[in-house]
Amino acid sequence: MGEFDLIERYFKHPAGRAVLGVGDDCALLQPAPGTQLAISCDMLVEGRHFLSTTDPFRLGHKALAVNLSDLAACGARPLAFTLALALPRADDAWLAPFSQGLFALAGAHDCELVGGDTTQGPLNICITVFGEVPVLAGRSQALLRSGARAGDDLYVSGTLGDARLALEVFRGTLSVPAPIFDAARLRLEQPTPRVALGLALRGIATAAIDVSDGLLGDLGHVLQQSGVGATVDADIAADLVAARTGYPEACGPADTAILPAQWRSWALAGGDDYELLFTAPPAARSAVATAARTSQTPVTRIGRIDQAPGLRLVDGQGQAVPDSYTSFDHFR
């Protein structure tokens, strides 16, 4: 199978929203009048972002999901994406499920493939995604990292740390019961981009970011760009690890028990969560609750934004918790 056959067979879908889709030198998009185009780009490398054994259907899903998560954090409605794919070989047994996973998620978000590139090389998946953000009365409705204000509440969507727990099992540093591993693995391999929540938070949230490198690291970007500090309840965060609910503390031999500090660590610095971390003033609490309900996305208040710079971690009793959590860095 050659390059053009491969594109024809797996990646050529008829253009819907785009003026021109796959098959010319460029795709053509015509954004609606009075909108801005939100653009984000993520590259996934085998061995770094996923294991070589990852189910290709899930990988197709994840490659787009991590990009849609950036649109969600911006409050943008997905429109289209390009896909560049380096593959060791043109392999039907991989390409068929990969493209199915990709298009299943794309279809669910009405986000169409408009172009890209395929080449031979070490497995690398690079997606650039395009979304639409309205401009109302001259003001962009995009959610930025820079809008957090002292006194704002700090929220996170969904669950935290399960992807990291699954990664640790793959790494062999941890063993957990199979049903817990399977659920955590699904969070690692097939994350849910919080697109509907991002849209519902437009005009409500003051700042937002998606949690990809670990909650505290990503919060750090918001604090830095907003010029504020924050206090985070580490125990509330630790309770957001889905695997912890009903986790048999005494399962297996004693050395496989998971200590409270470990749950905290996964929740605060796990990575690969693809949840939304966002801020909103206390006066908007009922609006946030409504946004969570209409988008069918659980949201938890985990702290507050402070005037004083820096990050303070507290436990359930308000006592300081030492912060020794570092964010994921792709070059460390």
Add this chain to the structure above:
Amino acid sequence: MGEFDLIERYFKHPAGRAVLGVGDDCALLQPAPGTQLAISCDMLVEGRHFLSTTDPFRLGHKALAVNLSDLAACGARPLAFTLALALPRADDAWLAPFSQGLFALAGAHDCELVGGDTTQGPLNICITVFGEVPVLAGRSQALLRSGARAGDDLYVSGTLGDARLALEVFRGTLSVPAPIFDAARLRLEQPTPRVALGLALRGIATAAIDVSDGLLGDLGHVLQQSGVGATVDADIAADLVAARTGYPEACGPADTAILPAQWRSWALAGGDDYELLFTAPPAARSAVATAARTSQTPVTRIGRIDQAPGLRLVDGQGQAVPDSYTSFDHFR
């Protein structure tokens, strides 16, 4: 150096045209009213698209140039681009010249970096580029592959085949005098995207494509999408190999002489030329000449579009030349 330092040091330029550039979850672009956004994406893999020894300055140039070439083929004005970069390690000695080469070309085309991703992995450079195409009286001014009509003239810009000649020298299948190699190597490693010509051809050319996989292969896309055939003068094309001008037929030992069929082959199926191949009706000949002059880009008429499907190669005497040229395919 970590991932964020790397972005800060080499890739964070202040946003100019973009509403929001590097540093948030998404970049924000606001296309001018009445325009379409042209989007293209190219991935360059070490060992496949460039040698590991390629000068990083030239590579930074080329990675963007091949994308700008797609905008040129569409008649789009460059606006912005995203860069995703997988690197084996964060290496200043490579990143500094790479980013210089990239930004030198970006600056020359007023095309700004608005976002991207960096990660550890086998060297891979993925750029997605955005350009603007006006819509006049409800009609997109984009140059497409599908507009060629029987009777149209067929043109190509610049020179052909020199990149392939340089590649053959690198592969060790050929030896040429040093000045000829140096000039050819520059065409391979630092191609010139024909952006000004593409803009000048709006409203004149009926179809266009950029020549990246070899002239005949890329012409095949135009013929297929336009539902036409073509006749190409192989000898005119062969004369477009710049190295041929004044090439000492008898230089070096006899077995290094280059036969006429070889020049034809490089011109017609060399690859990596990044010239524009386009069609225009004979009535537009003076308009094409003006477009070439105003864009300071040489243009040569190399054939014509026929009603009859298929591709016919002829020599300078109009005699049929057998076509045994195949296009470059990244999976062959």
